[in-house]
Amino acid sequence: MRFSYVWRELYLRRRRHLTAILGLAVGISLLVILQALAVAYQEASRTPLQEIGADITIQRSGDVPQELQGAVFPCSAVTIRKQEMEQISRLPGVRAMGQALLLWVFDKDRFTMVMGLDPANGLGPGKLRNFVVKGRFFEGEGLQALVDGTYAKEKQIEVGDTVTILDKRYPVVGLVDGSRASKIAVANVYLPLLEAQEMAAASPQVQGVSPFAIGDVNLVFLVADQEAIPSLAIALKTALGDKAAVATPASFLRQLGNLFALSDKFASATSCIVMTVAFLLVFKTMAGGIQERAREIGVLKCLGWTNKNIMSQLLAESLALCLLAGIVGVCFAGLVCLGLSFQELHIPIPWEMSPTPHFLPGGGEPVFKTVFLPVHLSWPLVGLALVLSLIVGGLTSALCIGRITRIKPSEVLRHE
Amino acid sequence: MNDSILVATDISKTFGVLEVVKGVSVDLQPGEFVSLVGKSGSGKTTLLALLSGLERPTSGQATLCGKDIVAAPEDELALFRRANIGFIFQSFQLIPTLTAWENVAVPLFPVKMAEEERRERATTLLRQMQMEHRLDHLPGTLSGGEKQRVAIARALVNHPQIIFADEPTGNLDSQTGQAIMEILDGLHKQQGMTILMVTHDLELSKTADRMLCMQDGAIVA
Numbered sequence: 001m002r003f004s005y006v007w008r009e010l011y012l013r014r015r016r017h018l019t020a021i022l023g024l025a026v027g028i029s030l031l032v033i034l035q036a037l038a039v040a041y042q043e044a045s046r047t048p049l050q051e052i053g054a055d056i057t058i059q060r061s062g063d064v065p066q067e068l069q070g071a072v073f074p075c076s077a078v079t080i081r082k083q084e085m086e087q088i089s090r091l092p093g094v095r096a097m098g099q100a101l102l103l104w105v106f107d108k109d110r111f112t113m114v115m116g117l118d119p120a121n122g123l124g125p126g127k128l129r130n131f132v133v134k135g136r137f138f139e140g141e142g143l144q145a146l147v148d149g150t151y152a153k154e155k156q157i158e159v160g161d162t163v164t165i166l167d168k169r170y171p172v173v174g175l176v177d178g179s180r181a182s183k184i185a186v187a188n189v190y191l192p193l194l195e196a197q198e199m200a201a202a203s204p205q206v207q208g209v210s211p212f213a214i215g216d217v218n219l220v221f222l223v224a225d226q227e228a229i230p231s232l233a234i235a236l237k238t239a240l241g242d243k244a245a246v247a248t249p250a251s252f253l254r255q256l257g258n259l260f261a262l263s264d265k266f267a268s269a270t271s272c273i274v275m276t277v278a279f280l281l282v283f284k285t286m287a288g289g290i291q292e293r294a295r296e297i298g299v300l301k302c303l304g305w306t307n308k309n310i311m312s313q314l315l316a317e318s319l320a321l322c323l324l325a326g327i328v329g330v331c332f333a334g335l336v337c338l339g340l341s342f343q344e345l346h347i348p349i350p351w352e353m354s355p356t357p358h359f360l361p362g363g364g365e366p367v368f369k370t371v372f373l374p375v376h377l378s379w380p381l382v383g384l385a386l387v388l389s390l391i392v393g394g395l396t397s398a399l400c401i402g403r404i405t406r407i408k409p410s411e412v413l414r415h416e
Numbered sequence: 417m418n419d420s421i422l423v424a425t426d427i428s429k430t431f432g433v434l435e436v437v438k439g440v441s442v443d444l445q446p447g448e449f450v451s452l453v454g455k456s457g458s459g460k461t462t463l464l465a466l467l468s469g470l471e472r473p474t475s476g477q478a479t480l481c482g483k484d485i486v487a488a489p490e491d492e493l494a495l496f497r498r499a500n501i502g503f504i505f506q507s508f509q510l511i512p513t514l515t516a517w518e519n520v521a522v523p524l525f526p527v528k529m530a531e532e533e534r535r536e537r538a539t540t541l542l543r544q545m546q547m548e549h550r551l552d553h554l555p556g557t558l559s560g561g562e563k564q565r566v567a568i569a570r571a572l573v574n575h576p577q578i579i580f581a582d583e584p585t586g587n588l589d590s591q592t593g594q595a596i597m598e599i600l601d602g603l604h605k606q607q608g609m610t611i612l613m614v615t616h617d618l619e620l621s622k623t624a625d626r627m628l629c630m631q632d633g634a635i636v637a
Contacts, residue, residue: 008514012554300522304574305494
């Protein structure tokens with residue numbers, strides 16, 4: 001095998017090879033783009049949960065409270081018992097667990113979304129520790145509250161002020177930027193979990209819908225082994241009953257309602273079809289090339305090249321051609337992915353996960369988490385594309401062996 | 417007869433129902449320059465293919481440089497040709513994407529040797545053919561005479577025992593053809609090269625030591 005022969009064959013007969021290179025490049029780029037998009041949608045579907053540091057969120061739906069007075073449960077989030085949480089924590093695949101308590105509090109003159117969070121647990125709303133924009137996070141015992149920055153601006157609340165919830169005054173120790181967190185697990189005012197639990201336990205409206213005791217919550221966040229998430233979702237449904245709402249990246253992917261979201265098999269199937277067409281195109285070009293070069297192959301045989309020598313040369317040409325096509329395809333795919341990465345993707349948040357009541361302005365409207373499509377070329381994908389290009393080159397050469405061996409050295413004399 | 421470089425006995429070649437070569441026997445001694453003449457369609461090119469191992473006869477025996485070229489497998493024959501035979505064709509049959517020196521070195525590409533040695537051998541031969549100024553030119557930029565000189569250099573690069581030339585001047589003007597014949601004659605006379613040349617030109621065939629006349633697939637004289 002001789003590299004200069006390979007190079008000049010490709011360069012000097014570039015017109016003949018251009019079709020094959022472009023055909024395979026298009027195939028490779030489509031494959032890469034489809035796979036990158038499939039991965040991007042999967043990655044995007046993880047964003048809402050990733051922002052609260054969880055892989056799974058668990059809620060349980062219940063009845064609408066009789067009266068909207070005092071502290072009530074949103075009908076999409078009623079009691080999850082302490083014993084149930086202990087049971088969940090023992091499920092295989094669960095690596096960490098966090099919890100929170102979301103309450104709608106109807107005071108005489110205002111409505112407040114209150115969330116109780118465990119200051120010692122960094123999961124779920126505990127991530128707010130990273131989003132304190134003014135003041136501090138919860139420290140020590142005693143009454144204290146964090147207020148969402150937007151809500152604080154609207155109500156002109158500052159650090160050092162107090163917020164009154166159900167006639168109890170909580171000093172504001174910090175302001176948090178909830179907009180940087182996900183649109184799930186957010187509230188107007190954040191209290192230590194125990195405070196919120198006491199509030200819920202004392203509320204007749206809460207107890208009337210769903211019995212609640214100190215230690216219970218209504219939002220659970222899990223960090224789990226990635227491969228265990230699907231089976232864990234089923235196990236959680238089984239453990240908590242039909243009314244359990246288990247949100248996983250897959251459920252967000254389904255919400256996207258996109259072809260890519262429907263099934264990553266779509267991308268694989270389309271890629272297979274595209275690659276088959278590209279393979280046939282390359283094979284046609286190679287076979288045509290061998291037909292055209294029958295005299296040249298005859299000359300080589302005549303001059304003492306064995307079938308193996310000729311096969312090595314043509315294999316090298318085919319591999320070089322396909323590798324070139326692969327590189328072109330990957331570069332093109334890279335440009336397309338770069339363009340696509342500026343596209344916004346609106347991930348619908350299921351209504352039951354939105355903390356805003358439907359009766360408030362904007363509460364009934366669909367909620368979306370907007371992200372830029374996280375599409376990019378990963379090195380494994382680039383590697384796969386180039387390896388596939390080489391496989392196409394190798395296969396086409398292998399399929400041409402028969403044609404090459406059938407060419408006789410006396411072919412050279414036929415053209416005299 | 418044991419000294420013969422080429423012995424063919426009663427070889428025939430049939431394509432379908434057409435018998436192109438009919439029971440031909442040939443004997444070439446080392447250092448002989450033999451021309452094979454005949455009209456177009458007389459079967460001389462087919463006979464050259466049979467005698468050089470490019471084509472297998474339908475019947476008969478042929479031994480070239482001590483090798484039974486009728487029974488040997490294809491790849492074995494390829495290696496045999498690489499080691500023992502040089503070919504010169506009417507249409508030069510140069511590889512269009514390779515330079516002059518690379519074309520000369522084509523038979524050496526599959527051989528394990530240093531690139532410098534390969535180039536040196538090709539360059540030396542091209543220099544002998546007064547082609548040193550065209551070493552890195554592609555065939556498309558060479559004249560017919562230059563192409564044939566490159567082809568002759570290629571035929572010699574593997575130090576062959578015998579050269580088969582098929583109408584080596586057929587695509588050249590008379591002056592260039594004459595120059596090419598002088599090169600072949602020089603190879604025969606100065607280096608003792610065995611040459612079997614196919615030609616339809618009786619005048620050119622007189623350059624050879626011996627002439628074989630072919631008519632309707634048989635040698636008549």
